[in-house]
Amino acid sequence: MAPSEANRRRVTILGSTGSIGTSTLDVIEQLGGRDAFEVAALTGSGNIALLAEQARKFGAGLAVTADEGRYEELKQALAGTGIAVGAGRSALMEAAAVPSDWVMAAIVGTAGLGPTLAAARRGADIALANKECLVTAGDLFVQAVAAGGGRLIPVDSEHSAIFQALEDDQRHAVERIVLTASGGPFRTWSREQMAGVTAAVARAHPNWSMGLKVSIGSASMFNKALEMIEAKHLFDVRPDQIEVIVHPQSIVHSMVGYRDGSVLAQLGCPDMRTAIGYALTYPDRPELNVERLDFAKLARLDFEAPDEVRFPALRLARTALERGGIQSAVMNAAEETAFHAFCDGRIGFLNMADIAEQVMDDMTGFGPALTMDEVFAADAEARRRAAEIVAKKEMAA
Numbered sequence: 001m002a003p004s005e006a007n008r009r010r011v012t013i014l015g016s017t018g019s020i021g022t023s024t025l026d027v028i029e030q031l032g033g034r035d036a037f038e039v040a041a042l043t044g045s046g047n048i049a050l051l052a053e054q055a056r057k058f059g060a061g062l063a064v065t066a067d068e069g070r071y072e073e074l075k076q077a078l079a080g081t082g083i084a085v086g087a088g089r090s091a092l093m094e095a096a097a098v099p100s101d102w103v104m105a106a107i108v109g110t111a112g113l114g115p116t117l118a119a120a121r122r123g124a125d126i127a128l129a130n131k132e133c134l135v136t137a138g139d140l141f142v143q144a145v146a147a148g149g150g151r152l153i154p155v156d157s158e159h160s161a162i163f164q165a166l167e168d169d170q171r172h173a174v175e176r177i178v179l180t181a182s183g184g185p186f187r188t189w190s191r192e193q194m195a196g197v198t199a200a201v202a203r204a205h206p207n208w209s210m211g212l213k214v215s216i217g218s219a220s221m222f223n224k225a226l227e228m229i230e231a232k233h234l235f236d237v238r239p240d241q242i243e244v245i246v247h248p249q250s251i252v253h254s255m256v257g258y259r260d261g262s263v264l265a266q267l268g269c270p271d272m273r274t275a276i277g278y279a280l281t282y283p284d285r286p287e288l289n290v291e292r293l294d295f296a297k298l299a300r301l302d303f304e305a306p307d308e309v310r311f312p313a314l315r316l317a318r319t320a321l322e323r324g325g326i327q328s329a330v331m332n333a334a335e336e337t338a339f340h341a342f343c344d345g346r347i348g349f350l351n352m353a354d355i356a357e358q359v360m361d362d363m364t365g366f367g368p369a370l371t372m373d374e375v376f377a378a379d380a381e382a383r384r385r386a387a388e389i390v391a392k393k394e395m396a397a
């Protein structure tokens, strides 16, 4: 029986038009759609047609585009529906502040930090896909969620796997967490081969269907670097307890190793809807129409050590964790700036790690960020420095 209007779960999806956002709406549809959920707010950026279609379909209270210049277009697309419309940064913050019980944080990049923090501060449960929140703001973000009173539920498949394999009353017995990595499209490539690739080549992931940033991050392994830092803050482990292992089939989503030698893993087909569904109904497991693992067909699971020479991002993440302070935020901001320059064809694939490393080294003298304003200042300074290096590399090319 469908719940009454009053019993519907109120949800907000920040980044509803992206890969995680559309999968989230698919899960919501599978679990009863408008009969079971009240969609308080949806946000997107450039894809106005999809945002408007989603808002109509799910009867959203508010639809917001991050792109201020697209307000009229969105307003027109939703004319006569009664759905409130907003555009720009402050409207995004308003969307995050609209009362709802559960918020999917699926805006890509550091742009997601402000709205996700706003949702956390008002006490919503945060389903965290946007790893940049933890990489940039670290413990300040965790504290904001705790102070708001909501729960922080990971959505990244690796962190969802660890969350599922962590026995709450056995946290003291955890020896290590093991993040699996597909290795991306260049797993077996030399650095010389990688040097000349374009964004169109780098975004072709062998197993997962994802947004541009995370796909290219999988190719460079910067995505895994961010996940290592995310894991530290989510699970309160020491950097030396975080391992990365390359697992090309992307079936074992990650593992927890305990002091008795046991290793608990979570497995599944590479489909983000399983982790999203778990985050939506946690601690219940919803019935989902996703592909089931067929072990006979699978036949084998491979694992290999990552190569930190060909993929320096992993080494940079360890450096950032060891140095502490703002280094993770700096790494993230410099890499994000370099990622955009790579996508625009201004720098090469390997330059992304070079630039992140150079900015990290240049900013070792900066103290820790004790407030969110200081986090944003460190982020802006790292972006400025990274942009300068991009410009110099372009001139030299």
Ligand SMILES: NC(=O)c1ccc[n+]([C@@H]2O[C@H](COP(=O)([O-])OP(=O)(O)OC[C@H]3O[C@@H](n4cnc5c(N)ncnc54)[C@H](OP(=O)(O)O)[C@@H]3O)[C@@H](O)[C@H]2O)c1
Residues within 6 Å of the ligand: 014, 015, 016, 017, 018, 019, 020, 021, 043, 044, 045, 046, 047, 048, 066, 092, 105, 106, 107, 108, 109, 111, 112, 129, 130, 131, 132, 155, 156, 157, 208, 209, 210, 211, 212, 213, 214, 272
């Ligand atoms: N995709 C995955 O399988 C996956 C897995 C684990 C974690 N994650 C994480 O989840 C987050 C989202 O990833 P995704 O792959 O879903 O990204 P995506 O497909 O690129 O979608 C990003 C979403 O953010 C919106 N957006 C883009 N720029 C924005 C801005 N400046 N301000 C506000 N909104 C903006 C996009 O709007 P428009 O599309 O309308 O422009 C879209 O709704 C990332 O942090 C990623 O690391 C993704």
